[in-house]
Amino acid sequence: MDIDVLAHGIVAGSLYALVAVSFNILYRPTNVFNFAQGELVMLGAMIFASLTSLAGMPWLVAFAGTLVAVGCIGLVEERIAVAPILARSQTGTGWVITTLATSLIISNLVGRFWGPDPILVKPPALLSMDSLDIGASRISSYEIALVLVTLVLVAIVERVYRTLKGKAVMAVAEDREAALLRGIDPGSLGRWSFFLGAAFAAMTGVLAAPILYASTSLGPDLLLKGFAAAAVGSIGNNRGALIAGYVIGVTEAVGASLLSPGYQEAVIFIVVLAVLLLKPEGLFGSPNARTV
């Protein structure tokens, strides 16, 4: 296999893994898939692009501002579109509709605000998108950094789940009622998870922007492939999401190098379907499968 194809597959796969992790953060205490997650990623990229490229803010300030802003949007979504549904029934699936509706609302509003042209976003200082000449690969320093940062981020997220609050989230995921009886408030953990999951999605958008450009059409594609990575890697399992992200990214890159462009999406879906048909719970088991 061409090393360059592999490298770009890993880069794309890292982004898919990050989207998948953002799904998982939200899913763990709520059992809700946020179908607006792709649009939150897009919002992260667009807000960040506007703050830096258009408003000229320093990288770090714009980064922090973007995360907080999108985190708050996630929180508002939880309050308006998710909490009322879960209050009625913990096992209801009305959130499928309401989170999809949130997604449509965001993508419509954004279209009015920003227009269709992609915005170029420069990597932070010291990094660049110019390809380095390492052997046959044409990968850039920013792309290498992105792959490493992804590994660090997944490790940090997993670390958070080893704190008492994180363990409480896992407890809610396993048995919500038992958690209630231990004084754990699932509602509060759900709100936190929506805030953090949305902020994480925004961060994914910021990280993706130098590679994919910030554009209002970023959402659906990342939603789909991120969701695929979450499902293949087993919902709720972040390490699984990382590996599944790589699998999907590499499959896509290999498909693109061998097949005509129209077919690369199809290749991904064949792989995802094949995995889910053979192992419906994903490749890495589900640490959240309900036993009660």
Place this chain on the structure above:
Amino acid sequence: MKATVSLPLLSATNVDAGYGHVRVLESVSIDVRQGRIVVLVGRNGAGKSTLLRALSGLNRPTAGKVTFDGRDITTARPNAIVDAGLLHVAEGRRLFRRQSVADNIELGRYALRLTEQEHDRRVDRIHQLFPILQEKMNLPAGSLSGGQQQMLAIAQAMMREPKLLMLDEPSLGLAPVLVDQVFAAILALRAQGVAILLVEQLVEHALEIADDAYVMQNGRVIASGPAAEIAAGDALQAAFMGEHGAPHHPEPRQSGS
């Protein structure tokens, strides 16, 4: 805050509760006084678990009033009720089976601010009462035997030093020697000043260690009084339709052992 000595620790008055539109409890009243063991008996489906769920806020009462330690908790949320010192160890040992024994114990003190000394003192107390748990701290809770799981469920509640501990069928599915251990633990907790509200199918055994008793049938309390009087009275026979004292578990249920 300051409960007068004569007032019961927990007092439920004319409580109705159920599941959604299904009403199970009809005008149930019970009192639990400080430091007493109160046993709640009745056949399958009498509403014993539903009553505990109503008291711990899982099934909010639709009528009536519940006060605990001088506070009205009728519509309080479960975590507020836990914070007030009313702990409920639910039917079927609902542990976090994937997490370690140590983590389960830690989760017992979630959102509680304890000094390190106080924390260690509470963990030591648990290990004194249930030495077997000390050996299993790093194993997943799901790998424990049924009896050990019951001990762990009680241990979780002990991390909060409850004023009142409600136990729903702690002996279910346990070997006799483990039942004795669990009952011994209940007595030890009372000796530490913890009030106990115990739902048990081992009726005779439970009445032996209890101070007070309530008999439930079809979602109502049909008799109450000192445990010894209830043990000798007719209501018990009526409630169990002549099968006095026999453990009523016709259908096998999850035992987790």
